Amino acid sequence: MIQSAQTVLQDLHKGIYQPIYFLQGEEVYYIDAITEYIEEKLLTPTEKNFNLTIAYGKECSMATLLTQARRFPMAATLQVVVVKEAQEMADLKNATGQKLLLHYLDHPQPTTLLVFAYKYKTIDGRTALGKALSKKNMLVTAKKLYDQQLPAFIKSCVKNLTLTITEEAACLVEGYIGNDLTRITSELHKLRINLTPGSTITHSIVEAYIGLHKPFNVFELQKAIMQKDYPKSYQIIRVCASNAKEHAALPIVTILYNLFAKLLILHQTKETVPTKIAQQIDVNPYFIQGYLHAVQNYTVHETMKNITYLHQADLQLKGIDSNLNDYQIMKGLIFKLMHP
Known part of the structure; x- marks a missing residue:
């Protein structure tokens, strides 16, 4: 089964996680959000020194990656291994690399959380690897939000910033920025600097801080x-x-x-x-x-x-x-x- 990115984020906040996450799709905001949460929240600062490994697709072979994933954590109950820009990983595109990963899917290291950040694309669900990831509930697809979903997303971001927003202002944010979730959150965080906790974002505030300075969009x-x-x-x-x-x-x-x-x-x-x-x-x-x-x-x-x-x-x-x-x-x- 392919999981939604929103569901995975909710589960992570509850302390529920899988040994492997293959994050894929067009909406990089959710891929980044899940990756960042796993990097920042699952290990203490001291544990990160020995138990957090960040690799990049272009520089990473499957054999080396899985060797790292199979080792035991040091002075911790968990180690985290993250492959960023996994869509650039050559071994994910050839039979040898996929075979190695398929074997690891059947025998994952229980004390390792392995994350593939496969941005902008989706792996072919008809392949053995695609089917295995989906069957084992390790495949996460981050889809672009529909326009009608954006106001709810904006309100949720605003709530997390301890602010409120009027319906009119939420519509304006959507209108000025579109469905680029990364930009929406970035602009709202910048706006938060100029407001006190509990403030309400109105259409005039959006026009002043977001619209006025971005007249040509x-x-x-x-x-x-x-x-x-x-x-x-x-x-x-x-x-x-x-x-x-x-x-x-x-x-x-x-x-x-x-x-x-x-x-x-x-x-x-x-x-x-x-x-x-x-x-x-x-x-x-x-x-x-x-x-x-x-x-x-x-x-x-x-x-x-x-x-x-x-x-x-x-x-x-x-x-x-x-x-x-x-x-x-x-x-x-x-x-x-x-x-x-």
Whole structure:
């Protein structure tokens, strides 16, 4: 059985753990959270000196790793062995390394907790190794949260910081940052420095500490396009192009494609209650007015043309029938979206 990362974290806090964890998936926040908890909480500072081993996938062989895992702890009841960046471990991709690990899965050292942090990817569940890890309850998949799950995650983070947050403010945090859980927690921790315990985070605080200093993000780009604000949209694209590593073009196109797909649904809906309309397009009710205004800015014909433009841009960014760079493609796309 594949465990969820949230369940594993809860069990760890209760002192319940398995001899091996193979942490995999796209949501690196949970992989990091589980790894950090195991590193920091299961051993005392003195025990860590002799019983905590950190290895890295590129530099680690399976034989050496398992030799370390099979040794007994020194002056402690447990030793912890962590493989970071395990997706880079060559022996996890060949038959010899997998065979060694399969043998260890059948005979794990009971006084060792072995952790593989296999980020961004998932191991093939059809392989013998994938099946064995799942069967022995050692496979943990960290999935990206859905948009509707983000407010609850934000509120949970805020609660852990001994603060509270309004519904409106939680929606704004989601809107400004998206579903990057690592960034959400980082921004909330920074915000905590400026607040006293027990304070309530309001929308004005979020705008001041998170939104105001991050004016050029995808959330703001989407908002500008919904308002048909071409100068601001073009300005944001220029800023994104100057930092392509943080603002890659393809994910932006995907977000804008989803925007116009939602607008197409709104053009066809007969629902009049805002909260029910929000459910139809899977957005937080706090943001529904922006979408309803956008429907007035783009006719159904314009909306369909823009979906076509976004599909074409997606192909171009993937190198199909285009010699333009990403910035040129995005600049042309924004112009066409504003002038369909």
